[in-house]
Amino acid sequence: MTTTTTETVTDFDARPIDPAVLAELRLADDAGRAPEAQHHAEGGAPLRCCLRRAEPGADLLLLSYAPLRRWAAETGADPGPYEELGPVFVHARAEDCPGAEPGYPVAMHRGDRVLRAYDRDGRILRGVPVQPDAELHREVLCALFSDPEVALVHVRAVEFGCFFHEVRRPVRAVRVGR
Numbered sequence: 001m002t003t004t005t006t007e008t009v010t011d012f013d014a015r016p017i018d019p020a021v022l023a024e025l026r027l028a029d030d031a032g033r034a035p036e037a038q039h040h041a042e043g044g045a046p047l048r049c050c051l052r053r054a055e056p057g058a059d060l061l062l063l064s065y066a067p068l069r070r071w072a073a074e075t076g077a078d079p080g081p082y083e084e085l086g087p088v089f090v091h092a093r094a095e096d097c098p099g100a101e102p103g104y105p106v107a108m109h110r111g112d113r114v115l116r117a118y119d120r121d122g123r124i125l126r127g128v129p130v131q132p133d134a135e136l137h138r139e140v141l142c143a144l145f146s147d148p149e150v151a152l153v154h155v156r157a158v159e160f161g162c163f164f165h166e167v168r169r170p171v172r173a174v175r176v177g178r
């Protein structure tokens with residue numbers, strides 16, 4: 001397959017959890033619980049506050065996050081029963097978080113992922129399994145967003161189902177040619 005699109009994976013708007021939402025979550029998570037404090041001597045945990053791997057010796061929080069609920073609060077969507085809660089790691093302190101690097105967080109995706117597409121109401125349209133390869137992520141994102149019904153994509157772990165980050169529909173139109 002050859003594509004005529006000029007998009008690269010870095011053109012996609014992969015989003016960490018919003019800093020204002022993180023400030024709320026560090027007090028009480030989306031399940032209404034206090035987050036669990038963890039010290040990670042070895043590092044490497046995937047962090048949803050900055051879409052990086054934790055540095056050795058990092059102080060982290062493990063907490064429940066409802067990505068679709070938070071997205072819906074911004075967009076006015078009503079995901080209804082599609083809302084889900086799941087565990088995520090974040091830096092324990094905002095001042096220790098360097099924020100996300102620009103571009104697609106390739107280093108986050110060393111394992112198999114599923115790219116799960118949602119419509120503008122937050123209902124699941126489809127999911128596509130993807131191996132750890134930036135080019136494959138790009139191709140699948142291009143294909144998903146070529147469907148005008150797709151408003152949002154969640155990138156999740158295949159085995160654990162954990163949410164990594166969302167990808168919003170690109171501002172520019174995505175063209176996929178063959």
Ligand SMILES: [Zn+2]
Nearest residue numbers: 049050091097
């Ligand atoms: Zn962070």
